[in-house]
Amino acid sequence: MLKISKSKLNELFDAVSAKQALYLPVDRNDGAAEYKKYESGMTMSSALNTVRSAKDFFFPQTENLVDFKMEGKNIEVIDVREESEDFVIFGVRACDARSFTILDKVFLAEPVDSYYKNRRDHGTVVTMACTRPAETCFCKTFGIDPTVPEGDAACFDDGENIFFLANNDKGQAFIDSIASLLEEGDAAKLCEVQEKARAIMEKLPLAKLSTENFGGDKLTEYFNSEKWADLSEACLGCGTCTFVCPTCQCYDIKDFNTGHGIKRFRCWDSCMYSDFTKMAHGNPRLTQLERFRQRFMHKLVYFPANNNGEFGCVGCGRCLSKCPISMNIVKVMKALEVK
Amino acid sequence: MQEAMIKRAKELLADGSVNRVIGWKRGEFVYDVTPAVFDSAEELDADFVYDDFTAANVSKYLIKETKKEGKILAFLKPCDTYSFNQLIKEHRIVRENVYVIGIPGGPKLDAEKIKAKGITGILGAKNDNGTLRIETLYGEETMPYYEAVSVKCESCKSKKHMVYDELMGEEGDILQSNRFDMVEKLENMTAQERYDFWREQLSKCIRCNACRNVCPACSCEKCIFDNPDSGFENKAAVDSFEENMFHIIRAFHVAGRCTDCGECSRVCPQNIPLHLLNRKFIKDINSLYGEYQAGEDTTSRAPLTNYTTDDCEPSIVHERGVE
């Protein structure tokens, strides 16, 4: 396997960023990590995950869709789309890498979302295998092996070296582009590290969590469950879970009047918000119970019903650590589960 | 304390004084505690928890809960009683429908602060004479206890309950806190430094509205930021201006009503020190219009719905401190 010594990692980052934009997780001074555009000298974060997921790269929180110029009774439509530049996201974890597959199922389904596809086509995802999973991790529940992540190319850390593996042509092209910095290396130690991580995976508090009793065929039984009232009782109706979630993809389209034109933009929206389904004549989801139910039904029942059993969750654990009242998909699954 | 609380709650449920108890429910891990309403002794025994991680202020839930049938028992920490009083003052809580038991407060811990130290795989945490011993998947880790204390408890303003029907444990005192230190530090920076500080902080905002929704003072039926007719509705900050706008207005709307309970900073997923905005208003109100602590009582007029004819002019802003 091709590898680079960790001490030379910045040379690699410099080489990659010389050709295209490179994004990687870096530590913030509050101890959390976030993706930043690489500038020479930056150190990659060793944190397990970033607060915001990597979905931002393909589905940013806000983006301009189209502009309008209004003159008298006339409207001019201005297409503001531009071809995206090539970019690399480095250090994506296995859970976030899987989330792209899930987002693809939504945005690349007909009619294809050209905004998303544009960025997807130009982005190369380089993943990083996990060595120290956290107590909040449950990606295994969704069939993800964090020691062998998906993505265009995958990286593996054995403590001293980073090994590279291409998962597809795009990934191979990435590795080829940095081949001069890489050397052939012995992966024996890496196997040890992987084994260790897998052993930890087995011991995680949520290791036993299973999706066995969820899926598209459980619609009526879970929808009508009495548990929703208790589960949603403390929900604040904020959008934290939705916005840190790598797979939540609901959006709103809004207009902004700049004083000299109209900008139509799209922004993340949350099914937890009271106005999400509000119409001029009423609202089908009047209380937080219905909104709360929608979010989890979507991930555990509706999404698999429409996507051959694939769930709308990757077990990244962000909502577990970020929900202000610590209510989350794991608690919902455990409470709801009918065996 | 937890055992005593459960015992007392069971007694009050049994003799019919209350029919529900609002408190905290145990989670999957040592730290993920959820506010919850308990209806029975069995539920209390099974899940009620009161420990280092029960930081959540449950007083806002009483708006909804006290409109229901029957009386509810609420365990309130000293800081929570300020919020409770403030909500009474604003006629949001039906006082007759709550039985308040004052309980000793923090300091409470914040798991995020432990994680920020790079400690992961947290399975348990214990205070051992000022050292926090954390059991993890990767062996035991330690850190100074005070470094894991939640932002809201870092500069506690009071250990004294402002209101209760019954008290458990010792009553404390109002403290001489250092809560305005950071505000002062910012005030003494140059405008450019302050601007840079807040840009760095506010640009992290993801507009999840957790700060607003958790805030006991944010109890409007419909927030202007959710109301399409307000002209200010917005769901995400498209421009840095909107980041500033949301946070200025959020803090302004609770100015004079904010009890400084610190929930906004506690719940912020991006660790934005939102309390520094609220504390700025509190500090200004104290220094310009006389000492005022929201939630101290239920009758006094709030500083922003009050005035004196010899109030200072806004030009004072231009005259003091650092430009």
Added chain:
Amino acid sequence: MNNDTLIPYIGVVTDIRQDTPDVKTFRVVSPEGGKVFEHMPGQCAMLSIPGVGEAMFSITSSPTNKEFMEFSIKKCGCLTNWLHAMDVGQQITIRGPYGNAFPVETELKGKDLLFIAGGIGLAPLRSVINYVRDNRANYGDVQVVYGSRSKDDLVDYQEIIDEWMADPNIEVNLTIDNPQEGWDGHVGFVPNYVKELQPSTSKTVLVCGPPIMIKFTLAGLKELGFTETQVYTTMELRMKCGVGKCGRCNIGNKYVCKDGPVFRFDQLDELPDEY
């Protein structure tokens, strides 16, 4: 880059007709003349005034109309108020067509049809009725039952009188909720009127109206011996994208904008009751 469905076309409003005190019908063509796009009966389009709002409306004209599209719109919110206030010649933005359509070329072909509409619920059905009239040979008996609060609230009243009632090939039954001067037709609610009319259970039913009317009509039809597989309706929920991605118009796992808006009642029965 390819066209994106989120980028709208321009439509010009060439005619505005006041149908009832709160319903106007707008005729829309492309700036070059002709229709902005083709559609099938039952499909919808997103209309918008940039800066005001965007919303989904049923296309009320029939696809057999080759010159223009029409939208019957009730004044009830921010955007619709704006639309009601605008003048002929105003440009709007339009994108679509969205959703499925009534299966006029498949399941409904050769069938006897019964249309039941209440109030503005006639809007989506008008498209089908006119389509059926223009392809009359393909269908059996056609009966329309339409009711509204009052005579003034009957949408497209003039067209109903001048064209539908004059057409010997379809039967039209009108009703209004309360007696009114100058009205000598039937008085009573739509669900009761349907029961009185005793339509043959061989008919396939297309129903649209306020939720409460649909509920009672369906119950009445069942009493008469109709089964749920015979009854179609069309739904409406809040929509933003129109293509099943923005995530808000779902009923269970079905998106009204993409999998609907036309549903058969047996399909709706499988979905949660959240609409």
Added chain:
Amino acid sequence: MQVNENKEFEPVIVAFCCNWCSYAGADLSGTNRLNYPTNVKIIRVPCSCRVNPMFILRAFQRGADGVIICGCHPGDCHYTSGNYYARRRITLLYSMLDYLGIERNRTRLEWVSAAEGAKFAETMQKFTADVKKLGPNRRLEDLRCRKQ
């Protein structure tokens, strides 16, 4: 964006003027043929306390480089006490803007009575000059609203 170096920066000033005193004061300065800069755009409000903090922020968002609020002198409010409430509110808001690092000379409040046409003109001249010195508002502007 093309910046014309030769063109001197002309700030946009939004003045919220109370209907009863300051707006009349502005009127008087006009009838007395007193000059005040054309940079000033007056928005008439029923009372200085009608000025919602959002109005001030919105003005900055839409391209104002400075915002000034003018109302009746304390004690002279047409509604008895409106300007007293406004005084507290505006003080706190300005203080907050200052705290966030927005240049403090971009905001001002002056009491101008209906008889003080000269004071109105003078105030506007001075405020405009102060804002001009600061240059364009960059810290509290919305880039989308900037004219290309």
